Structure formats: C-alpha cells, structure tokens
Amino acid sequence: xxxxxxxxxxxxxxxxxxxxxxxxxxxxxxxxxxxxxxxxxxxxxxxxxxxxxxxxxxxxxxxxxxxxxxxxxxxxxxxxxxxxxxxxxxxxxxxxxxxxxxxxxxxxxxxxxxxxxxxxxxxxxxxxxxxxxxxxxxxxxxxxxxxxxxxxxxxxxxxxxxxxxxxxxxxxxxxxxxxxxxxxxxxxxxxxxxxxxxxxxxxxxxxxxxxxxxxxxxxxxxxxxxxxxxxxxxxxxxxxxxxxxxxxxxxxxxxxxxxxxxxxxxxxxxxxxxxxxxxxxxxxxxxxxxxxxxxxxxxxxxxxxxxxxxxxxxxxxxxxxxxxxxxxxxxxxxxxxxxxxxxxxxxxxxxxxxxxxxxxxxxxxxxxxxxxxxxxxxxxxxxxxxxxxxxxxxxxxxxxxxxxxxxxxx
Numbered sequence: 001x002x003x004x005x006x007x008x009x010x011x012x013x014x015x016x017x018x019x020x021x022x023x024x025x026x027x028x029x030x031x032x033x034x035x036x037x038x039x040x041x042x043x044x045x046x047x048x049x050x051x052x053x054x055x056x057x058x059x060x061x062x063x064x065x066x067x068x069x070x071x072x073x074x075x076x077x078x079x080x081x082x083x084x085x086x087x088x089x090x091x092x093x094x095x096x097x098x099x100x101x102x103x104x105x106x107x108x109x110x111x112x113x114x115x116x117x118x119x120x121x122x123x124x125x126x127x128x129x130x131x132x133x134x135x136x137x138x139x140x141x142x143x144x145x146x147x148x149x150x151x152x153x154x155x156x157x158x159x160x161x162x163x164x165x166x167x168x169x170x171x172x173x174x175x176x177x178x179x180x181x182x183x184x185x186x187x188x189x190x191x192x193x194x195x196x197x198x199x200x201x202x203x204x205x206x207x208x209x210x211x212x213x214x215x216x217x218x219x220x221x222x223x224x225x226x227x228x229x230x231x232x233x234x235x236x237x238x239x240x241x242x243x244x245x246x247x248x249x250x251x252x253x254x255x256x257x258x259x260x261x262x263x264x265x266x267x268x269x270x271x272x273x274x275x276x277x278x279x280x281x282x283x284x285x286x287x288x289x290x291x292x293x294x295x296x297x298x299x300x301x302x303x304x305x306x307x308x309x310x311x312x313x314x315x316x317x318x319x320x321x322x323x324x325x326x327x328x329x330x331x332x333x334x335x336x337x338x339x340x341x342x343x344x345x346x347x348x349x350x351x352x353x354x355x356x357x358x359x360x361x362x363x364x365x366x367x368x369x370x371x372x373x374x375x376x377x378x379x380x381x382x383x384x385x386x387x388x389x390x391x392x393x394x395x396x397x398x399x400x401x402x403x404x405x406x407x408x409x410x
Contacts, residue, residue, distance in 0.1 A: 053100030337367030
C-alpha cells in the first residue's frame with residue numbers, strides 16, 4: 001500500500017469518527033474488489049455476508065460495462081466501486097426485514113464472533129457437504145476477511161470481537177474434522193454389545209443404525225461387556241462383572257447431551273484390556289479386539305436449530321449428569337462442550353451404580369455451535385402491494401381451472 005493510500009484509509013476512509021456502518025460497508029467493497037476471489041470463495045463470502053445482515057444479492061444491469069463512457073471517465077475508483085458493488089447496507093424503506101438496517105439497530109447486534117460461529121455451524125455444511133477441503137476454504141476465507149479488518153484498522157472498537165471470531169474459524173476446522181471421524185466410530189463396540197444383549201428392538205428408524213443381534217457373537221459381546229464393566233463401573237460407583245448378567249436396561253429416550261467431562265482409561269486399564277483381549281482371541285481367532293474404554297459425562301440440553309421444538313427441560317433434568325462408557329479412540333475425538341443427539345437407555349446394576357447405553361447417535365454439534373435466527377430469513381422477500389383484483393365469479397378461466405372443465409355448454 002502506498003503512503004498516500006494509507007493516509008487516506010486512516011484519515012478519510014476509516015477514521016473513528018465516521019459511522020461504523022459507513023466504514024464496514026466501505027471495507028467489504030474494497031476487500032471484494034482487491035482480493036478477486038475465485039467462484040468458490042466468492043460464494044462463501046457472499047453467504048457469510050448475507051448471514052450477517054449485509055445485502056449481497058446480485059443486482060442486474062449494474063456492471064461497469066453498463067455505465068456511460070463519460071461517467072466512467074469522470075468517476076473515481078471509489079465512486080465506481082460504489083456504483084457497481086453488490087455488497088451494501090440497506091438504508092431505505094422501513095427496515096426490520098431480511099438485512100441489517102441502521103435505522104433499526106434494536107433488531108440487530110454487531111457480533112463478528114456470533115456470525116462466524118453461526119456460519120461454521122450451519123452454512124458451511126450446505127456449501128461443503130462435510131468435505132474437509134471445502135471446510136478449510138470456508139474457514140480460511142472468513143479468516144482472511146477478518147484479518148483484513150484488523151490490518152486496515154477498520155473498526156478498532158470491535159477488535160477483540162474480530163480476534164475472537166478468528167479463533168472460532170480455527171476451532172471450527174479442527175472440531176469439524178473430529179466430529180466427522182467420531183461419527184464413523186460411534187456408538188462403539190461396548191455400547192453395541194450392551195444394546196444387542198439387553199435392549200429390545202424398538203419401532204424406530206434410528207435403531208437400524210445398530211447392527212442386528214444375529215450378526216454379533218453373543219459370547220464375545222458378553223465378554224466385551226463384562227471386561228469393560230469390571231474395569232470401568234467401579235469408577236462410576238458400580239460393581240464387578242458378577243452383576244452383569246442381572247443388568248437392567250430401561251427408559252429408552254432420544255435426547256441431546258452436552259459433554260461436561262471426559263475421562264480416558266488409565267495405563268493399567270489399557271494393559272489389562274490388551275491382556276484379556278488377547279486371551280479371548282486365542283480361543284476365538286475371529287473375534288474382534290476389545291479396546292480400552294473411558295467415560296464421558298453429560299447433561300441434557302435443548303438444541304436450537306430453527307425447527308419447532310416442543311421438548312422442555314426442567315431445572316432438575318438440565319442439571320442431571322449422566323455417565324457414558326465409550327472406547328478411548330472415540331473419546332479422543334470428543335471435546336467438553338460438544339453436544340451429542342443420541343438414543344439412550346439407562347443401565348442399572350442390582351448392587352448399585354448406573355450408566356447410559358448409547359443405542360445410536362444422530363448427530364454431534366461442535367462446542368461453538370450457534371443458531372442465528374436470520375438464517376430462517378434466507379429466502380424471505382419484502383411484501384409488495386398486489387394491484388390485481390381478487391377472484392370473482394366473473395373470472396371464467398379461474399372457474400374452469402377449479403372445475404377441471406373444458407368450458408363447453410351443457
């Protein structure tokens with residue numbers, strides 16, 4: 001950047017006394033004009049802006065080639081950019097609609113972190129389909145724009161918020177990768193074994209995610225449950241494998257749990273599991289290895305996602321901690337704060353102690369998960385007066401369409 005241009009940015013384009021709306025609009029237009037984004041990044045950036053309340057819809061007949069030659073010669077670069085830009089903040093009309101309107105700030109908050117979290121929670125999957133390369137491109141595109149705002153000191157009053165949004169982008173790329181891997185592993189051999197041995201079949205499409213009981217070696221399934229329970233249940237207040245046969249499984253429900261703690265197996269547990277697993281495989285070479293397990297605790301939460309939700313949680317339910325037993329390789333892909341929507345049942349031992357068996361997992365939300373209500377306004381349009389008169393008995397063609405007749409006389 002030339003010294004003169006830097007001076008203009010500091011004193012003319014982005015001075016603190018200039019309205020934030022003017023500064024951010026100018027920054028968006030200048031960023032788009034200078035970066036020359038490819039089609040993929042351009043689409044990502046447009047969707048990000050529109051989620052944040054910026055009108056980035058394509059305007060017809062607004063390109064520079066449509067402008068008169070004399071206007072092109074007499075206008076500065078900034079003036080031309082304003083005339084042909086698609087990225088604007090609406091200032092006309094009543095406001096309160098699909099996009100941010102400065103005349104009605106009570107309907108919106110300036111929240112760079114929230115918009116980044118909302119975009120990486122929902123929109124990124126519409127654009128990427130969980131393809132990690134596309135997730136990285138989306139994260140990198142938003143980060144690049146946010147760093148542009150910091151570099152050019154566009155809105156120093158929101159500098160901390162912008163830095164927080166950049167961290168969300170980094171976190172999103174990491175956690176989406178963990179979630180994709182975790183979904184290929186859950187619910188794990190231990191939970192499948194418990195479900196196959198003790199859970200009755202239910203009329204639910206989700207139960208099909210569980211392997212059929214006939215496809216599981218029941219002896220190996222019991223050995224898996226007994227071994228893991230012997231090592232893990234004492235840490236949950238339960239007893240040893242002597243009670244496993246009397247295990248009671250009740251209260252099947254589907255609920256979302258937020259992870260509050262994760263405990264990995266100890267070195268001693270790993271050694272014992274490896275030793276016993278090898279012993280079982282000597283007698284049954286076809287048996288799959290038993291993997292060491294740890295525990296995950298969580299409490300029920302309600303996920304906001306735009307769908308009408310009738311479920312409610314009372315304070316006692318929201319505070320109730322539940323314990324889950326999962327393989328170590330699954331726990332390594334989870335983080336405290338993630339939210340898992342699962343079909344679970346309660347496993348109770350006669351001598352005391354309980355845990356939740358996971359029958360299936362419908363989805364996992366990242367720690368930064370945020371739902372933005374404006375995402376529901378994606379296809380909303382401002383209502384316009386309709387001067388066409390309402391239908392009447394004189395609208396012969398409407399009557400024919402309703403009757404399905406051909407208009408012939410009887």
